[in-house]
Amino acid sequence: MDFGIIELDTDQQRFQEYACEVLDGIVTDQVRDKLRRSGELFDEGMIAALGAKGLAQPGWPVEDGGAGLDPVRLRIFDTELLRRGIASIGGDMIWKAVARYGVPDLVAELKPQFAAGTVHFCAGFTEPDGGSDIAAAKVRAVRDGDEWVINGSKIFTTSAHQCQYVFLITRTDPEQPKHRGLTMFLVPLSTPGIEIRAVHTFGGERTNIVYYGDVRVPDRYRLGRVNDGWTVLRGPLDAEHDFAQQHDGLRETFARQMMRRSPIYRSFDAALDWARTARRPDGTHPIDDPAVRTRLGRVAADLEMAECAEGPLGRVASADAMMRCSAELVDLVGTEALLPYGADGAVGDGAVDDAHRFAQGAATYGGTVEVFREMIAQHVLGLPRAERPGSRAFISSGREAAGAARALGDRPGATPGTAVVQLAGTT
Amino acid sequence: MDHFELRYSDFSLDDEQTVMRDAFRDFFTRECPATAVLATEPVGHDGQLWARLMGLGVTSMGVPAASGGDGASLVDLVVLAEEYGAVLAPVPLISQVVVGRLLAAVEGVGGIGEVLTGVIAGDRPVVVAPQPTLGRRQLVPDASLARDVVVLDGTSLVLVSLPTAAPHVPNQGSTPLAWFDPATGSRRVLAEGSVAAGLHARAMREWKLLTAAALVAMTESALRIAVEFAKTRQTMGVPIGSLQGVAFPLADVAINVGATRNLVRKAAWMAEHEPASRPDLIPKAFATAARIATHGTTTAAHMQGGLGYTTEADASLYFLRAKGWSVLAGDPNDDYRAVGDLLAAGAV
Numbered sequence: 001m002d003f004g005i006i007e008l009d010t011d012q013q014r015f016q017e018y019a020c021e022v023l024d025g026i027v028t029d030q031v032r033d034k035l036r037r038s039g040e041l042f043d044e045g046m047i048a049a050l051g052a053k054g055l056a057q058p059g060w061p062v063e064d065g066g067a068g069l070d071p072v073r074l075r076i077f078d079t080e081l082l083r084r085g086i087a088s089i090g091g092d093m094i095w096k097a098v099a100r101y102g103v104p105d106l107v108a109e110l111k112p113q114f115a116a117g118t119v120h121f122c123a124g125f126t127e128p129d130g131g132s133d134i135a136a137a138k139v140r141a142v143r144d145g146d147e148w149v150i151n152g153s154k155i156f157t158t159s160a161h162q163c164q165y166v167f168l169i170t171r172t173d174p175e176q177p178k179h180r181g182l183t184m185f186l187v188p189l190s191t192p193g194i195e196i197r198a199v200h201t202f203g204g205e206r207t208n209i210v211y212y213g214d215v216r217v218p219d220r221y222r223l224g225r226v227n228d229g230w231t232v233l234r235g236p237l238d239a240e241h242d243f244a245q246q247h248d249g250l251r252e253t254f255a256r257q258m259m260r261r262s263p264i265y266r267s268f269d270a271a272l273d274w275a276r277t278a279r280r281p282d283g284t285h286p287i288d289d290p291a292v293r294t295r296l297g298r299v300a301a302d303l304e305m306a307e308c309a310e311g312p313l314g315r316v317a318s319a320d321a322m323m324r325c326s327a328e329l330v331d332l333v334g335t336e337a338l339l340p341y342g343a344d345g346a347v348g349d350g351a352v353d354d355a356h357r358f359a360q361g362a363a364t365y366g367g368t369v370e371v372f373r374e375m376i377a378q379h380v381l382g383l384p385r386a387e388r389p390g391s392r393a394f395i396s397s398g399r400e401a402a403g404a405a406r407a408l409g410d411r412p413g414a415t416p417g418t419a420v421v422q423l424a425g426t427t
Numbered sequence: 428m429d430h431f432e433l434r435y436s437d438f439s440l441d442d443e444q445t446v447m448r449d450a451f452r453d454f455f456t457r458e459c460p461a462t463a464v465l466a467t468e469p470v471g472h473d474g475q476l477w478a479r480l481m482g483l484g485v486t487s488m489g490v491p492a493a494s495g496g497d498g499a500s501l502v503d504l505v506v507l508a509e510e511y512g513a514v515l516a517p518v519p520l521i522s523q524v525v526v527g528r529l530l531a532a533v534e535g536v537g538g539i540g541e542v543l544t545g546v547i548a549g550d551r552p553v554v555v556a557p558q559p560t561l562g563r564r565q566l567v568p569d570a571s572l573a574r575d576v577v578v579l580d581g582t583s584l585v586l587v588s589l590p591t592a593a594p595h596v597p598n599q600g601s602t603p604l605a606w607f608d609p610a611t612g613s614r615r616v617l618a619e620g621s622v623a624a625g626l627h628a629r630a631m632r633e634w635k636l637l638t639a640a641a642l643v644a645m646t647e648s649a650l651r652i653a654v655e656f657a658k659t660r661q662t663m664g665v666p667i668g669s670l671q672g673v674a675f676p677l678a679d680v681a682i683n684v685g686a687t688r689n690l691v692r693k694a695a696w697m698a699e700h701e702p703a704s705r706p707d708l709i710p711k712a713f714a715t716a717a718r719i720a721t722h723g724t725t726t727a728a729h730m731q732g733g734l735g736y737t738t739e740a741d742a743s744l745y746f747l748r749a750k751g752w753s754v755l756a757g758d759p760n761d762d763y764r765a766v767g768d769l770l771a772a773g774a775v
Binding site for chain 1: 430431432435436437438439440441502650654657658665666669671674675677678679681682683685686687690693696701707710711715762764765766767768769771
């Protein structure tokens with residue numbers, strides 16, 4: 001057990017100063033304002049500028065285009081990014097799959113570009129009628145000589161309009177049980193037949209729906225074996241995902257990472273500041289009222305508790321706490337809490353409004369909290385798994401699913417829920 | 428608060444703590460089955476179990492070495508309290524650990540060493556009144572076992588010695604609760620002024636920390652009972668635990684238990700190593716533990732339907748003690764206000 005300050009040696013302090021200097025030059029108010037207004041996860045110019053200093057993939061070795069940062073320096077860098085309102089740089093999870101399963105010349109071509117921050121990947125997993133059940137993918141890929149022809153649509157392909165490639169899960173054999181007929185591709189988004197349309201959330205994010213109409217992709221963009229896409233999706237994640245890891249103490253809990261990437265702490269600080277400074281009609285400050293202090297204390301305790309939850313528990317605890325607490329902070333502040341970023345009189349420059357909207361997405365992105373409750377019930381508590389026809393179903397209709405699926409056996413952990421858990425660590 | 432402070436975030440027990448936990452767990456599991464808890468109702472004290480616990484040194488553990496104790500940390504004591512709470516052990520463990528530390532911190536008062544010796548030996552318990560006297564009687568935890576009561580009377584911290592321990596009053600948690608009347612008994616002043624208030628406040632903080640640990644562990648035990656039931660009880664041809672309407676509330680209890688246990692441990696670590704930097708953590712941990720214990724034991728009892736509502740069900744033991752332990756120092760929501768007070772003062 002240890003919650004002490006991470007003491008930095010002189011070299012590490014020097015790195016911290018360097019990181020601050022670099023980030024202050026790159027993550028400007030202009031960039032932050034642009035991101036807030038666009039709802040995008042990243043700014044291409046910012047990533048390229050970081051990439052030029054090896055900081056798009058700061059943990060990579062210098063010879064691979066990274067900065068060779070050790071875990072302490074990575075934590076410092078990550079913290080300084082967060083301090084400047086940048087959640088994460090991302091793409092690393094997808095790169096691991098590309099590096100492991102892509103053909104060598106594709107990997108050789110993309111690696112320096114990815115390190116330079118000039119190539120970005122997005123995830124094409126969710127389908128409009130599929131929700132969190134990624135393995136139920138229906139987007140079809142059909143082989144035609146040396147090419148594949150892809151048809152269908154994906155939703156929540158966040159950043160697709162800024163990326164060069166989509167890490168796409170497709171159905172290549174509808175006759176096989178659902179986890180077995182899947183193939184992964186890294187599809188160039190410039191390919192004819194791809195149409196990207198913006199979808200906006202009430203949390204302020206911009207995501208996309210992507211349509212694939214007779215999109216012809218050379219076989220070199222296939223990742224892993226045909227019909228083995230589930231392995232490609234899971235493989236690299238098994239090695240390094242948040243929930244399998246024992247905490248080394250250097251990383252914060254998954255829940256705290258999720259919460260720090262949201263506006264919830266800014267909302268809390270803004271509400272506290274409001275309670276200290278606003279005036280009620282009788283001239284007192286809201287914080288002079290014991291009821292207000294009790295409510296603020298309760299919110300602070302709820303957030304602290306959620307932060308302490310580890311693994312999949314933290315996925316649900318953080319989403320629940322963010323939803324509950326952000327709503328309570330809106331009530332506490334009242335009408336002014338409804339004013340968004342940029343509005344006259346917005347509390348905390350819109351943070352209280354922002355956090356309440358954003359929190360609702362936290363219960364869904366990376367898989368809904370219900371998927372995680374199901375996992376906790378089965379894998380933490382050991383409760384029996386319900387026999388539901390769809391969990392082992394074939395995609396094509398009119399075939400007897402259950403018997404054959406059972407004969408093939410369900411690999412332990414190869415449930416949609418598990419995959420979603422892994423992905424949640426990186427979205 | 429600086430949200431960007433670079434701190435470690437390691438909730439794990441070290442090897443020594445793990446060995447200690449396992450030893451206490453073995454002891455409590457072996458020596459304190461649910462039947463033994465039930466058998467001590469309504470008083471909630473098992474003298475033989477208490478005597479056997481003396482062999483493990485639980486009352487000397489938390490006392491500093493300079494005062495004849497073993498100098499265990501608050502983290503170690505939290506580990507002990509978790510194991511105690513998990514089996515609802517009917518012994519005055521938390522009150523005696525806390526008062527031992529309080530007495531050891533009293534300076535310059537003759538005869539206190541003997542009082543502390545009695546606490547460490549387990550044969551003359553001393554209890555702490557949670558509230559200042561205000562000139563009227565109050566309910567004091569474990570007071571039906573103790574002739575000596577430490578109470579904050581105005582600006583003085585006083586040890587009141589009664590001719591006999593006050594009579595037990597029946598209560599929801601079946602604990603050795605008794606009325607304490609400050610007008611009775613002989614008085615010895617332990618400390619005055621800010622020292623007195625500080626000693627009492629620290630004792631209550633530690634009582635809340637250890638009680639929070641016990642409440643979390645109690646909730647986990649109740650959860651385990653409910654989970655076993657949900658695995659085996661059938662409805663419509665399937666175990667009820669395979670239904671989301673049953674499984675999800677249990678998952679929520681598991682989330683609360685995991686998160687709050689970590690919060691309590693973090694509070695203990697900070698109180699031990701950096702007491703000034705996070706005074707908000709113990710009130711946060713205590714108020715949260717009280718809340719999740721009520722929620723978790725309620726869920727666990729209800730999971731067994733009518734059976735869980737009967738005194739035959741072990742889950743009922745947990746349900747009754749969730750409140751029976753958590754309101755012994757008053758309304759746990761006061762601790763949310765205490766956090767708010769610290770926020771208002773800019774102390775965290």
